[in-house]
Amino acid sequence: xxxxxxxxxxxxxxxxxxxxxxxxxxxxxxxxxxxxxxxxxxxxxxxxxxxxxxxxxxxxxxxxxxxxxxxxxxxxxxxxxxxxxxxxxxxxxxxxxxxxxxxxxxxxxxxxxxxxxxxxxxxxxxxxxxxxxxxxxxxxxxxxxxxxxxxxxxxxxxxxxxxxxxxxxxxxxxxxxxxxxxxxxxxxxxxxxxxxxxxxxxxxxxxxxxxxxxxxxxxxxxxxxxxxxxxxxxxxxxxxxxxxxxxxxxxxxxxxxxxxxxxxxxxxxxxxxxxxxxxxxxxxxxxxxxxxxxxxxxxxxxxxxxxxxxxxxxxxxxxxxxxxxxxxxxxxxxxxxxxxxxxxxxxxxxxxxxx
Ligand code: COI
Numbered sequence: 001x002x003x004x005x006x007x008x009x010x011x012x013x014x015x016x017x018x019x020x021x022x023x024x025x026x027x028x029x030x031x032x033x034x035x036x037x038x039x040x041x042x043x044x045x046x047x048x049x050x051x052x053x054x055x056x057x058x059x060x061x062x063x064x065x066x067x068x069x070x071x072x073x074x075x076x077x078x079x080x081x082x083x084x085x086x087x088x089x090x091x092x093x094x095x096x097x098x099x100x101x102x103x104x105x106x107x108x109x110x111x112x113x114x115x116x117x118x119x120x121x122x123x124x125x126x127x128x129x130x131x132x133x134x135x136x137x138x139x140x141x142x143x144x145x146x147x148x149x150x151x152x153x154x155x156x157x158x159x160x161x162x163x164x165x166x167x168x169x170x171x172x173x174x175x176x177x178x179x180x181x182x183x184x185x186x187x188x189x190x191x192x193x194x195x196x197x198x199x200x201x202x203x204x205x206x207x208x209x210x211x212x213x214x215x216x217x218x219x220x221x222x223x224x225x226x227x228x229x230x231x232x233x234x235x236x237x238x239x240x241x242x243x244x245x246x247x248x249x250x251x252x253x254x255x256x257x258x259x260x261x262x263x264x265x266x267x268x269x270x271x272x273x274x275x276x277x278x279x280x281x282x283x284x285x286x287x288x289x290x291x292x293x294x295x296x297x298x299x300x301x302x303x304x305x306x307x308x309x310x311x312x313x314x315x316x317x318x319x320x321x322x323x324x325x326x327x328x329x330x331x332x333x334x335x336x337x338x339x340x341x342x343x344x345x346x347x348x349x350x351x352x353x354x355x
Contacts (some may be wrong), residue, residue: 010051042160071147072199073102076303079139082322082343101194108158140169172304176311177218188224194255237300238262290320307334
């Protein structure tokens with residue numbers, strides 16, 4: 001073991017990096033991991049010192065609570081390398097706040113701020129060669145916590161493991177996606193965990209999404225659980241609609257993830273003078289706008305996907321295709337966002353965080 005003098009986090013380095021075996025031009029999202037990972041255990045009522053060790057499997061008892069009761073939450077973040085080889089995170093304070101909001105909702109002890117930021121800095125510095133330059137390249141960071149106590153009693157664990165794993169990434173979706181509006185399935189309900197990045201929120205989407213995929217759609221636009229009349233999220237992304245020159249997105253509530261990309265897009269759009277309405281959006285309104293050609297764009301937003309245009313949707317067995325728009329809001333906003341993330345433009349909102 002040697003001490004990392006920059007941060008005091010213990011680092012056990014790999015003997016030989018596997019970076020030379022990676023084809024960085026043809027990455028599939030989330031399939032390749034860097035040489036190291038950060039681990040930090042919660043025992044005896046407190047988080048122990050984080051340490052960085054070679055990327056490896058972890059061993060858990062089959063009765064570990066995460067396997068039975070899904071007590072697990074995560075975050076999605078990215079590190080971006082600029083042309084001078086400096087590395088940046090984007091609004092990591094927002095991820096930290098949401099990490100602990102999610103933890104609280106899942107009865108997981110909150111994670112200390114200095115461990116989170118020291119941990120991120122140390123692992124990203126160590127793995128900096130895995131972050132490649134160029135727009136669209138990034139090092140995807142996945143901090144997460146799982147309940148590790150061995151027990152089948154349905155109660156919060158007394159032991160947890162926090163980890164950060166890192167994966168070099170290009171784009172999440174291969175291009176435009178087609179989506180199906182949910183008419184019976186729901187992603188989240190009032191009073192539930194929809195706003196948290198709870199692992200189970202994603203598992204619950206797989207079956208309805210598979211049914212949609214069988215019909216040729218990549219994702220589902222989730223509607224409210226009570227009436228299925230209001231549009232809320234697109235698959236694993238927040239959702240935006242452009243009717244004429246107004247950008248619409250659903251307001252945050254119990255059911256909707258408070259997306260960092262979503263809130264940044266709202267700010268950037270307002271800054272560009274675009275009229276943004278954050279309000280309930282009825283399915284009926286979007287169908288009518290598609291029918292009378294005032295619906296110009298739909299796009300999803302998220303850390304992994306950034307901004308992903310949606311080419312069309314289906315509702316009650318009818319398909320609606322969106323026209324091709326020159327100078328799309330999606331294109332402009334994605335460029336503005338990425339220019340900040342890659343240290344190309346001025347950071348007027350103070351969103352960049354240097355590693
Ligand atoms: C992200 O956008 O970072 C997410 O957490 C979504 C995940 C399905 C990749």
